Amino acid sequence: MANESRKFECESLKKLARAIFEKKGLAADKAADVAEVLLAADGLGIASHGIQRIGVYMTGMNCGRIKPTAEIGVVRETPVSAVLDANDGMGQPAAIKAMRMAVDKAKKTGLGIVTVRNSNHFGIGGYYSMMAAKEGLLGVSMTNSEAMVVPTFGCHPMLGTNPIAMTMPASPTWFHFDVSTSVVPAGKIELYKRQGKTLPDGWAVAPDGKVTNDPQVFLDIRKNKTDGGLLPLGGFGMEGGGHKGYAFSMVVELMTAVFSGGNTSNHVREKPNEDKCCHMFQAIDYGIFGDKKEIEAHFSRYMEEIRHSPKAAGQTRICCAGDIEAEVMKKFEASGIPIPDGTLNELIGIAKELGVDCQAILIEKK
């Protein structure tokens, strides 16, 4: 079979990732940050943002786009806010520092917002919103990214896929989502191509700005850097609310790039070997609104009402945001993280080149 995979202990994969990034010059704490965020993605079943990304990050460091020894600067700070400069370092350490600051500020004042400029890919936004939730706070994260989304009635990519993630403590599972403000992320189109499927209307436009159903058209746009791209949530034009997705995407640009003094998505990756994307992290200590346990119970009760509300014909389940994620996490905690052979071989190759003993570190889960 082409897609064989073996399962590994999550901690051993983290150790491998840490070792690789330390060999590339990252300080131990920063290498650990990157490893945590990557394996959190794998643990949520988001393999595209998991340990398989190491190859892309290696390329980024080798070409100078990612500066492994960059220091994170504090540009500006108030009791409720800060602006950080990642100085072209890895996105994860800057993002973790930023959310830690937002959490500390929220614990003192009730609210905290920290923005980051001149950064690189930060992995899954949901990791950072969960950081706040682990501290008993509402967490929000946003990031912009290389432009690949067209504005409503446009044909030139001017916006990133601009995901928004939010986590709110609740039981039995947290309210949690981590979604692009485009109708789908780019990876979904690649998946449709591999599966030989045509795209639904409203996902992507060809270079002339008209809707296309051919995933290859989008892949060519990305490869050749021509006009065309993904559509905002709501699809083409205004009939399905595409202007709303476009507005929400602009909110991400405002909160990340404009509020950090960094690059909007149309200027991210503009120059060779530069990324310079921007992030935003927000924490809210909802104790400012009332008793925290009561607030969590209220929201949990509402989610239960929704889960148990009448289903549409042919449907057997209504989920709340975070339900599926909680199940996947539990499953992979028990089974170990599946790593496809292709990814494993790439990791072994990278490790070998850096003098990291992959076999001694990885523990297969039986």
Next chain:
Amino acid sequence: MANESRKFECESLKKLARAIFEKKGLAADKAADVAEVLLAADGLGIASHGIQRIGVYMTGMNCGRIKPTAEIGVVRETPVSAVLDANDGMGQPAAIKAMRMAVDKAKKTGLGIVTVRNSNHFGIGGYYSMMAAKEGLLGVSMTNSEAMVVPTFGCHPMLGTNPIAMTMPASPTWFHFDVSTSVVPAGKIELYKRQGKTLPDGWAVAPDGKVTNDPQVFLDIRKNKTDGGLLPLGGFGMEGGGHKGYAFSMVVELMTAVFSGGNTSNHVREKPNEDKCCHMFQAIDYGIFGDKKEIEAHFSRYMEEIRHSPKAAGQTRICCAGDIEAEVMKKFEASGIPIPDGTLNELIGIAKELGVDCQAILIEKK
């Protein structure tokens, strides 16, 4: 013609609205609040939320759903936040008080969030986000409402149309949007019915939870209080991102109802002659992130880049959120507010019954 309308001086319409609400027992300042918000809607061309609403508000006061003499209580307050109780009064005065508090807090600390519970319809959310922008702040407002939106894969309305409004100072026009998190608001379906049009896929579901294209099906659902309703932004299921619109709608429930200790939408209007919806208002003094003029210039420059970016085939214009609204406001400022004869006759009837001399107050724009 059936749809004749005459144009009136905006100030004279405000005066009429104030006089009507004062006669119904509202304090002068609260009557003025309601008049301001209603005419702001008319000035933006959102007639559905303008002075024509007075009839609905009269019904609400006559049946006891709206208590005209209710006092607004402050339940809890911190330097960055407050929770208000509207005590079943009109939504507008509570909303204006809440946004004023959020603005004051943001001016002092950088950030302010104020929630409101036990309220009634507050008109257009965009009025309140603009209040903050007029003070040089980023403004956000949200409200929940009677449930008429189904969760993804559900058929029972569990969510309101839950609009989000945001205004950010920029030039030549402010970034401004005020949009439901459902794919369309209910009024859009009524409009399609009047125009004899069928609904696009992904707007509404029949009582069995399957997509319907017949606007009458939705109107019957509303009339008979059966299952069925509007779909979240992104449409049916997950293919077009309906789960994202559903998640954003849940954010509104969290920020409005859960963070005020009030009713989630499935419990709004649950009892006869009660509404008890909830709102949230947020102000951000973006001076905490850098020089305010530079931040405004940065965002304005990005919006100009988008407006001037290449258009899709057959399209002549790319707008930023707020561009159309700014044009409509300018047009109606010059022309006066058009009031259809049907609305005018209803207003004259209401005024007469309350002993208000409509003819002496209204000034027709020639």
